[in-house]
Amino acid sequence: MKALSIKNLSYSYKSNWSWRRFPVLHDLNLEVEEGETFGFLGHNGAGKTTTIKCILRLIKSRPGAEIAIFGKDNKNIESRKSIGYLPEQPYFYDNLKVSELMDLYAVLMEINPKEKRAAIEEALESVNISHKISSKMRNMSKGQIQRIGMAQAILGKPKLLILDEPFSGLDPVGRKEFADLILKLKKEGSTILMSSHILSDVESICDRAAILLDGKLEGIYELSDLDPTLGNKKYELTILGDACPDELKSISVENTVRNNRNTFLIEDKDKAHKALSVCNNTGIEVISFNPVRTSLEDLFIKLVKEK
Amino acid sequence: MKTSNIIHITLSTFRETIRSKILYSVFFFVIALVALSAFFGSVTLGKQEIVVKNFGLFSIAFFTVAFAVISGASLVYKELSKKTIYNILSKSVSRLEFLLGKYFGMLITVCVMLFLMGLGLILFNYLFEKKFDLLLIQAYFGIFCQLIIVCALAIFFSTIVVTPLLSGAFAFGLFLAGRSTDFMLEFIQRNGVEGGASLGLTWIHKVLPHLNKLDYSDMTVYGQVVSSTSFIWAFLYSIAYAGVLLVLANFFFGKKEFN
Numbered sequence: 001m002k003a004l005s006i007k008n009l010s011y012s013y014k015s016n017w018s019w020r021r022f023p024v025l026h027d028l029n030l031e032v033e034e035g036e037t038f039g040f041l042g043h044n045g046a047g048k049t050t051t052i053k054c055i056l057r058l059i060k061s062r063p064g065a066e067i068a069i070f071g072k073d074n075k076n077i078e079s080r081k082s083i084g085y086l087p088e089q090p091y092f093y094d095n096l097k098v099s100e101l102m103d104l105y106a107v108l109m110e111i112n113p114k115e116k117r118a119a120i121e122e123a124l125e126s127v128n129i130s131h132k133i134s135s136k137m138r139n140m141s142k143g144q145i146q147r148i149g150m151a152q153a154i155l156g157k158p159k160l161l162i163l164d165e166p167f168s169g170l171d172p173v174g175r176k177e178f179a180d181l182i183l184k185l186k187k188e189g190s191t192i193l194m195s196s197h198i199l200s201d202v203e204s205i206c207d208r209a210a211i212l213l214d215g216k217l218e219g220i221y222e223l224s225d226l227d228p229t230l231g232n233k234k235y236e237l238t239i240l241g242d243a244c245p246d247e248l249k250s251i252s253v254e255n256t257v258r259n260n261r262n263t264f265l266i267e268d269k270d271k272a273h274k275a276l277s278v279c280n281n282t283g284i285e286v287i288s289f290n291p292v293r294t295s296l297e298d299l300f301i302k303l304v305k306e307k
Numbered sequence: 308m309k310t311s312n313i314i315h316i317t318l319s320t321f322r323e324t325i326r327s328k329i330l331y332s333v334f335f336f337v338i339a340l341v342a343l344s345a346f347f348g349s350v351t352l353g354k355q356e357i358v359v360k361n362f363g364l365f366s367i368a369f370f371t372v373a374f375a376v377i378s379g380a381s382l383v384y385k386e387l388s389k390k391t392i393y394n395i396l397s398k399s400v401s402r403l404e405f406l407l408g409k410y411f412g413m414l415i416t417v418c419v420m421l422f423l424m425g426l427g428l429i430l431f432n433y434l435f436e437k438k439f440d441l442l443l444i445q446a447y448f449g450i451f452c453q454l455i456i457v458c459a460l461a462i463f464f465s466t467i468v469v470t471p472l473l474s475g476a477f478a479f480g481l482f483l484a485g486r487s488t489d490f491m492l493e494f495i496q497r498n499g500v501e502g503g504a505s506l507g508l509t510w511i512h513k514v515l516p517h518l519n520k521l522d523y524s525d526m527t528v529y530g531q532v533v534s535s536t537s538f539i540w541a542f543l544y545s546i547a548y549a550g551v552l553l554v555l556a557n558f559f560f561g562k563k564e565f566n
Contacts, residue, residue, distance in 0.1 A: 059565060
Protein backbone atom coordinates (compact mmCIF):
# COMPACT_ATOMS: atom_id res chain seq x y z
CA MET A 1 0.00 0.00 0.00
CA LYS A 2 1.19 3.52 -0.75
CA ALA A 3 1.77 5.64 2.35
CA LEU A 4 0.74 8.71 0.40
CA SER A 5 -0.75 9.11 -3.00
CA ILE A 6 -1.44 12.47 -4.64
CA LYS A 7 -3.25 12.70 -7.96
CA ASN A 8 -4.04 15.79 -10.02
CA LEU A 9 -3.44 18.19 -7.16
CA SER A 10 -3.89 21.82 -8.14
CA TYR A 11 -4.34 24.77 -5.85
CA SER A 12 -4.76 28.49 -6.28
CA TYR A 13 -5.33 31.04 -3.59
CA LYS A 14 -7.66 34.01 -3.62
CA SER A 15 -6.43 37.47 -2.83
CA ASN A 16 -8.23 39.26 0.01
CA TRP A 17 -9.07 42.21 -2.20
CA SER A 18 -10.10 40.65 -5.51
CA TRP A 19 -11.84 37.61 -6.94
CA ARG A 20 -8.75 36.68 -8.95
CA ARG A 21 -7.09 33.43 -8.00
CA PHE A 22 -3.33 32.93 -8.06
CA PRO A 23 -2.18 29.43 -9.05
CA VAL A 24 0.33 27.80 -6.72
CA LEU A 25 0.24 24.10 -7.63
CA HIS A 26 -0.31 22.64 -11.10
CA ASP A 27 -1.56 19.12 -11.50
CA LEU A 28 0.80 17.49 -9.00
CA ASN A 29 1.08 13.69 -9.01
CA LEU A 30 3.30 11.72 -6.66
CA GLU A 31 3.37 8.62 -4.54
CA VAL A 32 5.35 7.87 -1.41
CA GLU A 33 6.03 4.21 -0.68
CA GLU A 34 5.49 2.80 2.78
CA GLY A 35 8.70 2.87 4.82
CA GLU A 36 10.62 5.27 2.59
CA THR A 37 12.05 8.68 3.36
CA PHE A 38 10.92 11.12 0.74
CA GLY A 39 12.39 14.59 0.29
CA PHE A 40 10.35 17.45 -1.02
CA LEU A 41 12.47 20.19 -2.51
CA GLY A 42 11.88 23.50 -4.17
CA HIS A 43 12.77 27.16 -4.02
CA ASN A 44 10.85 29.59 -1.79
CA GLY A 45 7.27 29.81 -3.00
CA ALA A 46 7.53 26.62 -5.09
CA GLY A 47 4.49 25.14 -3.33
CA LYS A 48 6.01 22.68 -0.85
CA THR A 49 4.16 23.92 2.22
CA THR A 50 0.97 24.37 0.17
CA THR A 51 1.15 20.69 -0.85
CA ILE A 52 1.60 19.67 2.78
CA LYS A 53 -1.35 21.84 3.83
CA CYS A 54 -3.48 20.21 1.12
CA ILE A 55 -2.51 16.74 2.40
CA LEU A 56 -3.60 17.78 5.91
CA ARG A 57 -6.76 19.54 4.65
CA LEU A 58 -5.69 22.83 6.21
CA ILE A 59 -6.50 24.18 2.77
CA LYS A 60 -8.78 22.57 0.25
CA SER A 61 -7.44 21.46 -3.11
CA ARG A 62 -9.34 22.24 -6.31
CA PRO A 63 -11.96 19.70 -7.46
CA GLY A 64 -10.55 16.65 -9.20
CA ALA A 65 -7.64 16.16 -6.83
CA GLU A 66 -7.31 12.85 -5.00
CA ILE A 67 -5.14 12.50 -1.93
CA ALA A 68 -4.97 9.22 -0.03
CA ILE A 69 -3.09 8.42 3.15
CA PHE A 70 -2.53 4.68 3.51
CA GLY A 71 -5.43 4.19 1.13
CA LYS A 72 -7.82 6.46 3.03
CA ASP A 73 -9.15 9.60 1.38
CA ASN A 74 -7.74 12.64 3.19
CA LYS A 75 -11.28 14.11 3.39
CA ASN A 76 -11.93 11.37 5.92
CA ILE A 77 -10.78 12.82 9.23
CA GLU A 78 -9.67 9.37 10.41
CA SER A 79 -6.93 9.34 7.75
CA ARG A 80 -5.04 11.90 9.86
CA LYS A 81 -4.77 9.46 12.76
CA SER A 82 -1.68 7.99 11.18
CA ILE A 83 0.04 11.34 10.60
CA GLY A 84 2.53 13.21 12.73
CA TYR A 85 3.16 16.74 11.50
CA LEU A 86 5.88 19.26 12.24
CA PRO A 87 4.95 22.65 10.74
CA GLU A 88 7.53 25.09 9.45
CA GLN A 89 8.56 27.32 12.37
CA PRO A 90 6.13 25.75 14.83
CA TYR A 91 4.57 27.83 17.57
CA PHE A 92 2.69 26.72 20.64
CA TYR A 93 0.46 28.20 23.30
CA ASP A 94 2.73 30.49 25.34
CA ASN A 95 1.15 29.97 28.75
CA LEU A 96 1.02 26.18 28.64
CA LYS A 97 3.68 23.96 30.15
CA VAL A 98 5.44 21.42 27.94
CA SER A 99 3.75 18.59 29.85
CA GLU A 100 0.28 20.13 29.36
CA LEU A 101 0.91 20.68 25.69
CA MET A 102 2.14 17.13 25.12
CA ASP A 103 -0.81 15.80 27.10
CA LEU A 104 -3.19 17.66 24.77
CA TYR A 105 -1.51 16.27 21.66
CA ALA A 106 -1.42 12.76 23.12
CA VAL A 107 -5.20 12.87 23.58
CA LEU A 108 -5.73 14.26 20.08
CA MET A 109 -3.49 11.48 18.71
CA GLU A 110 -5.76 9.02 20.55
CA ILE A 111 -2.91 7.45 22.49
CA ASN A 112 -4.11 4.94 25.08
CA PRO A 113 -4.35 6.80 28.45
CA LYS A 114 -2.29 4.04 30.11
CA GLU A 115 0.53 4.49 27.61
CA LYS A 116 0.29 8.28 27.40
CA ARG A 117 2.87 9.16 30.03
CA ALA A 118 5.48 6.76 28.69
CA ALA A 119 4.85 7.93 25.11
CA ILE A 120 5.29 11.60 26.12
CA GLU A 121 8.52 10.85 28.00
CA GLU A 122 9.88 8.82 25.09
CA ALA A 123 9.09 11.55 22.56
CA LEU A 124 10.68 14.28 24.69
CA GLU A 125 13.75 12.16 25.37
CA SER A 126 14.16 11.44 21.66
CA VAL A 127 14.70 15.14 21.05
CA ASN A 128 16.66 15.76 24.27
CA ILE A 129 14.15 18.16 25.81
CA SER A 130 12.71 16.02 28.62
CA HIS A 131 14.40 18.25 31.24
CA LYS A 132 12.06 21.07 30.16
CA ILE A 133 8.84 19.15 30.82
CA SER A 134 7.68 21.54 33.56
CA SER A 135 8.67 24.76 31.77
CA LYS A 136 6.23 27.10 30.12
CA MET A 137 6.41 27.45 26.35
CA ARG A 138 7.01 31.19 26.51
CA ASN A 139 10.39 30.53 28.14
CA MET A 140 11.62 28.36 25.28
CA SER A 141 14.24 29.30 22.70
CA LYS A 142 13.65 28.86 18.96
CA GLY A 143 15.64 25.64 18.86
CA GLN A 144 13.83 24.26 21.90
CA ILE A 145 10.46 25.05 20.30
CA GLN A 146 11.60 23.18 17.19
CA ARG A 147 12.51 20.18 19.38
CA ILE A 148 9.09 20.26 21.06
CA GLY A 149 7.51 20.53 17.61
CA MET A 150 9.36 17.38 16.62
CA ALA A 151 8.39 15.66 19.88
CA GLN A 152 4.68 16.29 19.30
CA ALA A 153 5.05 15.09 15.70
CA ILE A 154 6.62 11.75 16.67
CA LEU A 155 4.33 11.26 19.67
CA GLY A 156 2.78 7.78 19.52
CA LYS A 157 5.04 6.83 16.57
CA PRO A 158 2.75 7.77 13.69
CA LYS A 159 2.99 5.72 10.49
CA LEU A 160 3.52 8.81 8.34
CA LEU A 161 5.64 11.74 9.48
CA ILE A 162 5.33 15.00 7.59
CA LEU A 163 8.17 17.37 8.44
CA ASP A 164 8.17 20.86 7.01
CA GLU A 165 11.69 22.29 7.27
CA PRO A 166 12.61 20.12 10.29
CA PHE A 167 16.14 21.55 10.61
CA SER A 168 15.18 25.21 10.78
CA GLY A 169 16.34 26.99 13.94
CA LEU A 170 18.65 24.17 14.99
CA ASP A 171 22.38 24.36 15.69
CA PRO A 172 24.72 21.80 14.04
CA VAL A 173 24.40 19.43 16.99
CA GLY A 174 20.62 19.68 16.84
CA ARG A 175 20.66 19.04 13.09
CA LYS A 176 22.73 15.92 13.55
CA GLU A 177 20.43 14.69 16.33
CA PHE A 178 17.34 15.29 14.18
CA ALA A 179 18.91 13.54 11.19
CA ASP A 180 19.78 10.54 13.38
CA LEU A 181 16.28 10.53 14.84
CA ILE A 182 14.68 10.57 11.38
CA LEU A 183 16.86 7.64 10.30
CA LYS A 184 15.97 5.79 13.51
CA LEU A 185 12.24 6.34 12.90
CA LYS A 186 12.65 5.10 9.34
CA LYS A 187 14.34 1.97 10.69
CA GLU A 188 11.37 1.46 13.01
CA GLY A 189 9.05 1.51 10.03
CA SER A 190 7.82 5.10 9.76
CA THR A 191 7.34 6.70 6.37
CA ILE A 192 8.79 10.19 6.24
CA LEU A 193 7.97 13.07 3.94
CA MET A 194 10.20 16.06 4.58
CA SER A 195 10.68 19.38 2.90
CA SER A 196 13.96 21.15 3.43
CA HIS A 197 16.23 23.78 2.01
CA ILE A 198 19.29 22.00 3.36
CA LEU A 199 19.96 19.76 0.39
CA SER A 200 22.90 17.90 1.94
CA ASP A 201 20.64 16.77 4.78
CA VAL A 202 17.96 15.61 2.37
CA GLU A 203 20.59 13.76 0.39
CA SER A 204 21.95 11.95 3.42
CA ILE A 205 18.53 11.04 4.84
CA CYS A 206 16.13 10.48 1.96
CA ASP A 207 15.70 7.58 -0.43
CA ARG A 208 13.99 9.67 -3.09
CA ALA A 209 13.31 13.35 -3.59
CA ALA A 210 10.80 15.31 -5.63
CA ILE A 211 11.78 18.71 -6.97
CA LEU A 212 9.06 21.27 -7.31
CA LEU A 213 9.60 24.41 -9.36
CA ASP A 214 6.91 27.10 -9.59
CA GLY A 215 4.23 24.66 -8.46
CA LYS A 216 5.13 22.03 -11.07
CA LEU A 217 6.79 18.72 -10.36
CA GLU A 218 10.12 18.68 -12.21
CA GLY A 219 10.88 15.09 -11.36
CA ILE A 220 11.31 12.45 -8.70
CA TYR A 221 14.89 11.24 -8.23
CA GLU A 222 16.50 8.18 -6.64
CA LEU A 223 19.16 9.73 -4.43
CA SER A 224 21.35 6.62 -4.36
CA ASP A 225 22.31 7.23 -7.96
CA LEU A 226 21.99 10.77 -9.20
CA ASP A 227 24.77 10.64 -11.83
CA PRO A 228 22.71 9.18 -14.68
CA THR A 229 20.27 12.03 -14.13
CA LEU A 230 22.94 14.57 -14.99
CA GLY A 231 24.47 12.30 -17.61
CA ASN A 232 28.14 12.73 -16.66
CA LYS A 233 30.65 11.60 -14.11
CA LYS A 234 33.59 13.66 -12.88
CA TYR A 235 36.91 12.78 -11.22
CA GLU A 236 39.03 14.77 -8.85
CA LEU A 237 42.83 14.42 -8.79
CA THR A 238 44.89 16.15 -6.10
CA ILE A 239 48.69 16.35 -6.34
CA LEU A 240 51.31 17.66 -3.96
CA GLY A 241 52.85 21.06 -4.75
CA ASP A 242 51.51 24.12 -6.47
CA ALA A 243 53.12 23.38 -9.83
CA CYS A 244 50.69 23.01 -12.70
CA PRO A 245 52.03 20.68 -15.40
CA ASP A 246 50.72 21.65 -18.86
CA GLU A 247 49.72 18.10 -19.70
CA LEU A 248 47.46 17.86 -16.64
CA LYS A 249 46.07 21.32 -17.26
CA SER A 250 45.04 20.38 -20.81
CA ILE A 251 43.24 17.23 -19.62
CA SER A 252 41.31 18.90 -16.78
CA VAL A 253 38.42 21.35 -16.97
CA GLU A 254 39.26 23.19 -13.79
CA ASN A 255 42.13 23.36 -11.32
CA THR A 256 42.52 25.02 -7.94
CA VAL A 257 45.67 25.56 -5.89
CA ARG A 258 45.36 25.68 -2.13
CA ASN A 259 47.74 24.88 0.78
CA ASN A 260 50.48 23.53 -1.47
CA ARG A 261 48.02 21.20 -3.18
CA ASN A 262 46.75 21.33 -6.72
CA THR A 263 43.36 19.82 -7.48
CA PHE A 264 42.24 19.01 -11.03
CA LEU A 265 38.67 18.33 -12.08
CA ILE A 266 38.49 15.87 -14.97
CA GLU A 267 35.24 15.09 -16.82
CA ASP A 268 36.04 11.84 -18.59
CA LYS A 269 37.06 8.42 -17.25
CA ASP A 270 39.77 7.85 -19.91
CA LYS A 271 41.19 11.32 -19.41
CA ALA A 272 41.26 10.71 -15.67
CA HIS A 273 43.32 7.55 -16.11
CA LYS A 274 45.57 9.36 -18.56
CA ALA A 275 46.16 12.05 -15.91
CA LEU A 276 47.12 9.34 -13.43
CA SER A 277 49.66 7.87 -15.83
CA VAL A 278 51.12 11.36 -16.40
CA CYS A 279 51.66 11.62 -12.66
CA ASN A 280 53.25 8.15 -12.50
CA ASN A 281 55.54 8.84 -15.44
CA THR A 282 56.70 12.24 -14.22
CA GLY A 283 57.01 11.33 -10.55
CA ILE A 284 54.31 13.73 -9.34
CA GLU A 285 53.07 12.69 -5.91
CA VAL A 286 49.32 11.94 -6.00
CA ILE A 287 47.48 12.77 -2.78
CA SER A 288 44.04 11.59 -3.81
CA PHE A 289 42.09 10.41 -6.81
CA ASN A 290 38.28 10.19 -6.42
CA PRO A 291 35.21 9.98 -8.59
CA VAL A 292 33.06 13.03 -7.82
CA ARG A 293 29.53 12.07 -7.01
CA THR A 294 26.88 14.39 -8.43
CA SER A 295 25.17 16.03 -5.52
CA LEU A 296 21.52 16.84 -5.13
CA GLU A 297 22.61 20.45 -5.01
CA ASP A 298 24.16 20.14 -8.49
CA LEU A 299 20.94 18.69 -9.80
CA PHE A 300 18.78 21.26 -8.07
CA ILE A 301 20.87 24.18 -9.34
CA LYS A 302 20.90 22.73 -12.85
CA LEU A 303 17.10 22.44 -12.87
CA VAL A 304 16.60 25.94 -11.49
CA LYS A 305 19.00 27.39 -14.08
CA GLU A 306 17.25 25.54 -16.92
CA LYS A 307 13.95 26.92 -15.73
CA MET B 308 -17.70 14.09 17.30
CA LYS B 309 -15.17 13.08 19.97
CA THR B 310 -15.97 14.44 23.43
CA SER B 311 -12.41 13.82 24.66
CA ASN B 312 -11.04 16.16 21.96
CA ILE B 313 -13.48 18.91 23.00
CA ILE B 314 -12.71 18.44 26.71
CA HIS B 315 -8.94 18.65 26.20
CA ILE B 316 -9.10 21.66 23.87
CA THR B 317 -11.40 23.28 26.46
CA LEU B 318 -8.90 22.56 29.23
CA SER B 319 -5.96 23.93 27.24
CA THR B 320 -7.88 27.06 26.28
CA PHE B 321 -8.86 27.57 29.91
CA ARG B 322 -5.25 27.14 31.11
CA GLU B 323 -3.92 29.42 28.39
CA THR B 324 -6.47 32.17 29.09
CA ILE B 325 -6.49 31.98 32.89
CA ARG B 326 -2.72 32.60 32.87
CA SER B 327 -2.91 35.60 30.55
CA LYS B 328 -1.92 39.00 31.86
CA ILE B 329 -5.02 40.76 30.48
CA LEU B 330 -7.22 38.69 32.77
CA TYR B 331 -5.34 39.79 35.87
CA SER B 332 -5.47 43.44 34.78
CA VAL B 333 -9.24 43.18 34.33
CA PHE B 334 -9.58 41.43 37.66
CA PHE B 335 -7.71 44.09 39.61
CA PHE B 336 -9.51 46.87 37.75
CA VAL B 337 -12.86 45.46 38.87
CA ILE B 338 -11.67 45.18 42.47
CA ALA B 339 -10.55 48.81 42.34
CA LEU B 340 -13.91 49.89 40.91
CA VAL B 341 -15.90 47.96 43.52
CA ALA B 342 -13.76 49.54 46.23
CA LEU B 343 -14.39 52.94 44.66
CA SER B 344 -18.15 52.29 44.83
CA ALA B 345 -17.87 52.55 48.63
CA PHE B 346 -16.66 56.09 48.18
CA PHE B 347 -19.48 56.91 45.76
CA GLY B 348 -21.93 55.36 48.20
CA SER B 349 -20.71 57.57 51.02
CA VAL B 350 -21.18 60.76 49.02
CA THR B 351 -24.55 59.78 47.52
CA LEU B 352 -27.96 60.32 49.05
CA GLY B 353 -29.62 57.02 49.91
CA LYS B 354 -28.38 53.67 51.03
CA GLN B 355 -24.67 53.10 50.55
CA GLU B 356 -25.10 49.33 50.04
CA ILE B 357 -27.43 49.91 47.08
CA VAL B 358 -24.75 51.99 45.36
CA VAL B 359 -22.12 49.37 46.15
CA LYS B 360 -24.27 46.56 44.74
CA ASN B 361 -25.33 48.55 41.68
CA PHE B 362 -21.82 49.66 40.88
CA GLY B 363 -20.35 46.25 41.66
CA LEU B 364 -22.83 44.33 39.49
CA PHE B 365 -22.33 46.76 36.63
CA SER B 366 -18.52 46.44 36.85
CA ILE B 367 -18.63 42.65 36.99
CA ALA B 368 -21.01 42.40 34.03
CA PHE B 369 -19.16 44.97 31.95
CA PHE B 370 -15.65 43.62 32.49
CA THR B 371 -16.48 39.93 32.13
CA VAL B 372 -18.27 40.75 28.86
CA ALA B 373 -15.37 42.96 27.73
CA PHE B 374 -12.89 40.17 28.50
CA ALA B 375 -15.02 37.61 26.64
CA VAL B 376 -15.21 39.93 23.62
CA ILE B 377 -11.48 40.74 23.60
CA SER B 378 -10.24 37.18 24.00
CA GLY B 379 -12.98 35.62 21.86
CA ALA B 380 -12.74 38.07 18.98
CA SER B 381 -9.01 37.52 18.55
CA LEU B 382 -9.31 33.77 18.94
CA VAL B 383 -9.15 32.59 15.32
CA TYR B 384 -6.86 35.46 14.32
CA LYS B 385 -4.33 34.54 17.02
CA GLU B 386 -4.50 30.84 16.20
CA LEU B 387 -3.83 31.67 12.55
CA SER B 388 -1.13 34.28 13.02
CA LYS B 389 0.77 32.07 15.48
CA LYS B 390 -0.06 28.92 13.48
CA THR B 391 -0.99 27.07 16.68
CA ILE B 392 -4.09 25.80 14.88
CA TYR B 393 -1.94 23.72 12.48
CA ASN B 394 -0.83 21.36 15.23
CA ILE B 395 -4.44 20.75 16.27
CA LEU B 396 -6.27 20.46 12.95
CA SER B 397 -3.54 18.30 11.40
CA LYS B 398 -4.65 15.58 13.82
CA SER B 399 -7.98 13.77 13.66
CA VAL B 400 -9.83 16.75 15.13
CA SER B 401 -12.81 18.28 13.36
CA ARG B 402 -13.19 22.02 13.05
CA LEU B 403 -16.42 21.83 15.09
CA GLU B 404 -14.59 20.07 17.94
CA PHE B 405 -11.95 22.80 17.83
CA LEU B 406 -14.56 25.60 17.92
CA LEU B 407 -16.53 23.99 20.73
CA GLY B 408 -13.36 23.41 22.75
CA LYS B 409 -12.37 27.05 22.34
CA TYR B 410 -15.90 28.22 23.21
CA PHE B 411 -16.18 26.17 26.39
CA GLY B 412 -12.63 27.09 27.41
CA MET B 413 -13.49 30.76 27.12
CA LEU B 414 -16.81 30.32 28.88
CA ILE B 415 -15.21 28.50 31.82
CA THR B 416 -12.59 31.27 32.12
CA VAL B 417 -15.18 34.04 32.30
CA CYS B 418 -17.26 31.95 34.71
CA VAL B 419 -14.27 31.62 37.04
CA MET B 420 -13.84 35.40 36.77
CA LEU B 421 -17.52 35.88 37.52
CA PHE B 422 -17.34 33.51 40.50
CA LEU B 423 -14.32 35.21 42.07
CA MET B 424 -15.56 38.75 41.46
CA GLY B 425 -19.05 37.79 42.63
CA LEU B 426 -17.66 36.29 45.82
CA GLY B 427 -15.62 39.46 46.30
CA LEU B 428 -18.72 41.63 45.96
CA ILE B 429 -20.68 39.53 48.48
CA LEU B 430 -17.80 39.84 50.98
CA PHE B 431 -17.35 43.55 50.31
CA ASN B 432 -21.08 44.16 50.70
CA TYR B 433 -20.91 42.41 54.09
CA LEU B 434 -18.91 45.38 55.38
CA PHE B 435 -21.96 47.62 54.85
CA GLU B 436 -24.97 45.35 55.44
CA LYS B 437 -23.36 43.09 58.08
CA LYS B 438 -24.95 40.09 56.33
CA PHE B 439 -24.16 37.99 53.28
CA ASP B 440 -26.61 39.04 50.57
CA LEU B 441 -27.05 35.76 48.72
CA LEU B 442 -29.70 37.32 46.49
CA LEU B 443 -26.76 38.67 44.50
CA ILE B 444 -26.36 35.13 43.13
CA GLN B 445 -29.49 35.57 41.00
CA ALA B 446 -27.87 38.61 39.32
CA TYR B 447 -24.73 36.53 38.74
CA PHE B 448 -26.86 33.87 37.08
CA GLY B 449 -28.22 36.55 34.72
CA ILE B 450 -24.68 37.65 33.88
CA PHE B 451 -23.72 34.01 33.32
CA CYS B 452 -26.58 33.62 30.81
CA GLN B 453 -25.44 36.78 29.02
CA LEU B 454 -21.89 35.44 28.90
CA ILE B 455 -23.10 32.22 27.27
CA ILE B 456 -24.37 34.37 24.39
CA VAL B 457 -21.51 36.90 24.32
CA CYS B 458 -18.82 34.19 24.10
CA ALA B 459 -20.69 32.62 21.17
CA LEU B 460 -21.03 36.06 19.53
CA ALA B 461 -17.30 36.68 19.86
CA ILE B 462 -16.45 33.27 18.39
CA PHE B 463 -18.96 33.73 15.58
CA PHE B 464 -17.49 37.07 14.50
CA SER B 465 -13.93 35.81 14.83
CA THR B 466 -14.71 33.15 12.21
CA ILE B 467 -16.10 35.59 9.65
CA VAL B 468 -14.09 38.80 10.18
CA VAL B 469 -10.34 38.80 9.62
CA THR B 470 -9.14 41.43 12.09
CA PRO B 471 -9.73 41.04 15.83
CA LEU B 472 -10.52 44.75 16.17
CA LEU B 473 -13.40 44.50 13.74
CA SER B 474 -14.77 41.22 15.08
CA GLY B 475 -14.52 42.65 18.62
CA ALA B 476 -16.37 45.79 17.53
CA PHE B 477 -19.15 43.71 15.96
CA ALA B 478 -19.47 41.45 19.00
CA PHE B 479 -19.49 44.37 21.42
CA GLY B 480 -21.90 46.31 19.20
CA LEU B 481 -24.30 43.39 19.19
CA PHE B 482 -23.95 43.08 22.96
CA LEU B 483 -24.93 46.75 23.37
CA ALA B 484 -27.81 46.33 20.89
CA GLY B 485 -28.91 43.24 22.80
CA ARG B 486 -28.96 45.21 26.04
CA SER B 487 -31.14 47.86 24.37
CA THR B 488 -33.79 45.76 22.60
CA ASP B 489 -36.60 47.18 24.78
CA PHE B 490 -35.68 50.71 23.67
CA MET B 491 -36.06 49.59 20.07
CA LEU B 492 -39.55 48.27 20.71
CA GLU B 493 -40.41 51.48 22.55
CA PHE B 494 -39.05 53.52 19.64
CA ILE B 495 -41.30 51.66 17.15
CA GLN B 496 -44.36 52.16 19.33
CA ARG B 497 -43.73 55.80 20.34
CA ASN B 498 -42.79 57.11 16.91
CA GLY B 499 -45.56 55.29 15.09
CA VAL B 500 -43.14 53.56 12.70
CA GLU B 501 -45.25 51.69 10.16
CA GLY B 502 -45.01 49.54 7.04
CA GLY B 503 -41.69 48.04 5.90
CA ALA B 504 -39.61 49.95 8.44
CA SER B 505 -41.74 48.68 11.29
CA LEU B 506 -41.56 45.12 9.95
CA GLY B 507 -37.78 45.39 9.50
CA LEU B 508 -37.23 46.79 13.00
CA THR B 509 -39.53 44.18 14.52
CA TRP B 510 -37.51 41.42 12.86
CA ILE B 511 -34.24 42.95 13.96
CA HIS B 512 -35.69 43.10 17.47
CA LYS B 513 -36.54 39.40 17.25
CA VAL B 514 -33.14 38.39 15.92
CA LEU B 515 -31.04 40.42 18.37
CA PRO B 516 -30.11 38.62 21.60
CA HIS B 517 -32.47 39.84 24.33
CA LEU B 518 -29.72 40.37 26.86
CA ASN B 519 -31.72 42.96 28.78
CA LYS B 520 -34.16 40.19 29.73
CA LEU B 521 -31.24 38.33 31.30
CA ASP B 522 -30.22 41.28 33.46
CA TYR B 523 -31.47 40.82 37.02
CA SER B 524 -29.29 43.54 38.55
CA ASP B 525 -32.04 46.08 39.34
CA MET B 526 -34.35 43.43 40.79
CA THR B 527 -31.50 42.10 42.93
CA VAL B 528 -30.42 45.50 44.21
CA TYR B 529 -33.98 46.26 45.32
CA GLY B 530 -34.46 42.83 46.88
CA GLN B 531 -36.91 41.29 44.39
CA VAL B 532 -36.68 37.55 43.91
CA VAL B 533 -36.63 36.18 40.35
CA SER B 534 -38.88 33.18 39.77
CA SER B 535 -37.33 29.80 39.01
CA THR B 536 -39.34 29.65 35.75
CA SER B 537 -37.59 32.83 34.60
CA PHE B 538 -34.23 31.24 35.40
CA ILE B 539 -35.05 28.14 33.39
CA TRP B 540 -36.28 30.15 30.39
CA ALA B 541 -33.29 32.47 30.56
CA PHE B 542 -30.91 29.53 30.57
CA LEU B 543 -32.71 27.70 27.75
CA TYR B 544 -32.87 30.90 25.68
CA SER B 545 -29.13 31.51 26.17
CA ILE B 546 -28.01 28.03 25.18
CA ALA B 547 -30.37 27.97 22.19
CA TYR B 548 -29.12 31.37 20.97
CA ALA B 549 -25.47 30.39 21.52
CA GLY B 550 -26.12 27.05 19.80
CA VAL B 551 -27.41 28.76 16.65
CA LEU B 552 -24.41 31.11 16.64
CA LEU B 553 -21.98 28.20 17.01
CA VAL B 554 -23.64 26.29 14.16
CA LEU B 555 -23.25 29.38 11.96
CA ALA B 556 -19.67 29.87 13.17
CA ASN B 557 -18.90 26.25 12.26
CA PHE B 558 -20.33 26.79 8.78
CA PHE B 559 -17.99 29.74 8.11
CA PHE B 560 -15.05 28.16 9.91
CA GLY B 561 -15.46 25.00 7.83
CA LYS B 562 -14.97 27.08 4.68
CA LYS B 563 -11.88 28.84 6.01
CA GLU B 564 -8.51 28.14 4.40
CA PHE B 565 -5.45 28.31 6.63
CA ASN B 566 -3.02 29.80 4.15
